[in-house]
Amino acid sequence: MRSVLVRVVEGVRWYVRELTGESTYDRYVAHVRAHDPDARVPSRREFERLRTDRQDADPRQGFRCC
Amino acid sequence: MRTANAQNSPRTSRASARTVIVWTIVALVGAAGWAVLALARGEEVSAAWMVAAALGSYAIGYRFYAKFIQYKVLKADRTRATPAERLDNGIDFQPTDRRVLLGHHFAAIAGAGPLVGPVLAAQMGYLPGTIWIVAGVIFAGAVQDMVVLFFSTRRDGRSLGQMAREEIGPVGGAAALLAAFAIMIILLGVLSLVVVNALAESPWGTFSIAMTIPIALFMGFYLRVLRPGRVTEVSLIGVALLLFALVSGRWVAESSWADAFTLAPSTLVIWLVAYGFVASILPVWMLLAPRDYLSTFMKIGTIGLLALGVVFTLPTLRMPAVTDFATRGDGPVFSGALFPFVFITIACGALSGFHALISSGTTPKMIQKETQVRLIGYGSMLMESSVAVMALIAASVIDPGLYFAMNAPAGVIGDTVQSASQVVTGWGYSISPDALAEAARQVEEASLLSRTGGAPTLAVGVSEIFAQVTGDGMRAFWYHFAIMFEALFILTALDAGTRVGRFMLQDTLGNVYRPFRNISWKPGLVITSGIVCGLWGYFLWVGVHEPLGGINQLFPVFGISNQLLAAVALTVSTTLLVKSGRLKWAWITGVPLAWDVTVTLTASWQKVFSGDPRVGFFKQRQVYQDAIDRGEVIAPAKTMDDMRTVVTNSTVDGVLTAVLALLIVIVLADAIRVCVRHVRRPSLSTLSEAPYVESKLVAPDGLFPTQEEKEAERDAVRAGQSG
Secondary structure (H helix, E strand, O other), rough: OOOHHHHHHHHHHHHHHHHHOOOHHHHHHHHHHHHHHOOOOOOOOHHHHHHHOOOOOOOOOOOOOO | HHHHHHHOHHHHHEEEEEEEHHHHHHHHHHHHHHHHHHHOOOEEEEHHHHHHHHHHHHHHHHHHHHHHHHHHHOOOOOOOOOOHHHHOOOOOOOOOHHHHHHHHHHHHHHHEEEEEHHHHHHHHHHHHHHHHHHHHHHHHHHHHHHHHHHHHOOOOOOOHHHHHHHHHHHHHHHHHHHHHHHHHHHHHHHHHHHHHHHHHHHHHHHHHHHHHHHHHHHHHHHHHOOOOOOOOHHHHHHHHHHHHHHHHHHHHHHHHOOHHHOOOHHHHHHHHHHHHHHHOOOOOOOOOHHHHHHHHHHHHHHHHHHHHHHHHHOOOOOOOOOOOOHHHOOOOOOOOOOHHHHHHHHOOOOOOHHHHHEEEEEHHHOOOOOHHHHHHHHHHHHHHHHHHHHHHHHHOOOOHHHHHHHHOOOOHOOOHHHHHHHHHHHOOHHHHHHHHHHHHHHHEEEEEOOOOOOOOHHHHHHHHHHHHHHHHHHHHHHHHHHHHHHHHHHHHHHHHHHHHHHHHHHHHHOOOOHHHHHHOOOOHHHHHEEEEEEEHHHHEEEEEEEOOHHHHHHHHHHHHHHHHHHHHHHHHHHHHHOOOOOOOHHHHHHHHHHHHHHHHHHHHHHHHHHHOOOOOOOHHHHHHHHHHOOOOOOOOOOOOHHHHHHHHHHHHHHHHHHHHHHHHHHHHHHHHHHHHHHHHHHOOOOOOOOOOOEEEOOOOOOOOOHHHHHHHHHHHHHHHHHH
16 A cells, blocks of 8 residues: 555656656766766756756747747 | 557457447547537536537547557658657757656647637637537647647657748748748737736736746746756745735735736736846746746646536536627627637637647657657647637636626727626626626626636636635635736746747848847847837737727737648648658648638638628728718727727738738648649659668557557566666
8 A cells, every 4th residue: 555655656756857857967967877977967057057048049949839 | 550450469359349338438428518519509508518528529539530640641650769769968859758748748838828719719609619629629730739740750850940941942931930920929919918908907916927027036046046957846936935926916906005006008018018028138047947837837737726626516608509699790809700710719729830839849859759649749739629628618607798798898898887787788698787896896806897818707717616616705816816827828928939039030130130140149139039029019009009909809810820820830741741652641631721721811811801890900991091081080989099090900900911811822832832743743852851760769659558568668678677
């Protein structure tokens, strides 16, 4: 019974993190490391800045409809 | 597909006996819904039947038609790697779980659009709107979204404009780009008009919306400086602050500050244009990104709540199935007969050209499998359509007399409850002056008369539904909650839309004067933002000062432009079907295209050439100009200045409608040329599809994995561990 509850909570947490883009950094690090385990990865702060600033450069990224 | 065919095992045929029974029941539920909606006359019908008709039809459309398109027509190939897999860079190209991408795509396509159009179309009764929303989405809207998503995925996530240029030609491409820019401007003008009409003279609403700015700034600072990337926690804080702002709006409205937040429509116009300008030149992290998180949370939460509210309370529809305005074409909300005007008034929710920009933007860069376009493209659009059905239900549960008093321009019903009651009762929807005053008092607004634009009507409908659950004491809170929820996305859209319009303008002006190309060149940024805000600000200003009613005049132009963008998207899709050797299936998007073009060009034709001054812009211009020449003032204009305003506006609107129609005819003609050439001499046409690369990813096609897909996923995990 408890394990079902734990799984549901974990599922919701996973979904929310994926949907809001919170897990993007972890995935990016995993992606870079997969190619080169010693690659220099940006810190979370640098990465998140890079990500929002890309939207400044091309506002069509993440555009919303009416 | 190949594997599914190969595995036609006895187990699947046993399952199909059960499947037949389940789908027969679904079909019967849907059919029962339609039968009750269509046949009930003179009695009040429960919204349950509308829900049954819509959900039953969606399920059938998704299970059969969309599946047929995905596997038989598009021949989506699960062994072919998508751009997300091939070009994975961990940021914008990345294979994203289908359930997550469904949420992303839905949040990107659904905004204020599906909430506004159906409310306005309710003037013709609930039935025409429901039929168009449901049939339109199944055969046109969802098909468009899915097919565009598929073709863009095959082209590394190319945008609609790029596909038009590459696959049709430079002329068609340029016309499509110009149409998209014009449409963006009109969209922003009309959406901001909806906000102005919802917030004018309402200190509660204005205060709570104003508070979203400091809340968003705080969230932006939090994410940039304090805790980068912690979106969930900052969004929860933001939503809590937002709800507090909403509650405190009532205290402000009752305090001595009320005057400071009671703004006339023309003051709000200035504030909104100034906001749009400043917001669009600030960096994204400050205002746009946090606002977007806030509005996405609110959007998903509120739509979920509304769905629960509708299903639990199953309210009664009080609006007639079909009103007399449908045939007479003299409705106060928008003029013109059912055909073609219902079909352009309801765009988002049935068929929306704007979605093609999303389906050919971020989503194709994140989709894991081509075979998921049915779930993501078609499925999200069905969800948006259900939002439109809920909006139609909300507009139909309120007293029809109140509905017409809220949605008719002041020039028609006057500005007292007595005159409004008299006029609306004369139309056959009796409501007493006391009932009108009481309705306004219940939601703590000074007046609900002529609160056009759809948002206040939807808010009254939502408060009606929610109040059945929470009691009457919460009615005013729910009304303002709904207003804030709608205004929140519209303000986000103003900021994001201004940026996209500016981007297009910078790109174009860059051909003339090079520095404009550099999008971070500050003077260029300020000039182009100023131009874009000035353009939509002009339509907003005109809409607010229009003696004939801004929504009444401008909404048809907005609907026409949105449907024309759909015509561009469907034209590109049809051309691609033809060019990629799917000529015999070209009707899949060709028939919706023919319907859309017929509806939209008929509407444009009527708006330009109709001899009825309520419908035709130029006839309207002539009537008012003749009166000016005679020195007369004709109602609803009150002064000679009003008369001149009508003349100028009708001219602008008429010319604009004609130009938009012309642009689409150009795109269409160019596409027909390309298709005919392809059929005659296929060797002359080129197809810019990315080459086939075999996929290594394993992911299910649908929302729920089948038995085979589960096994395949397990095998992949095991192979990964051993290898």
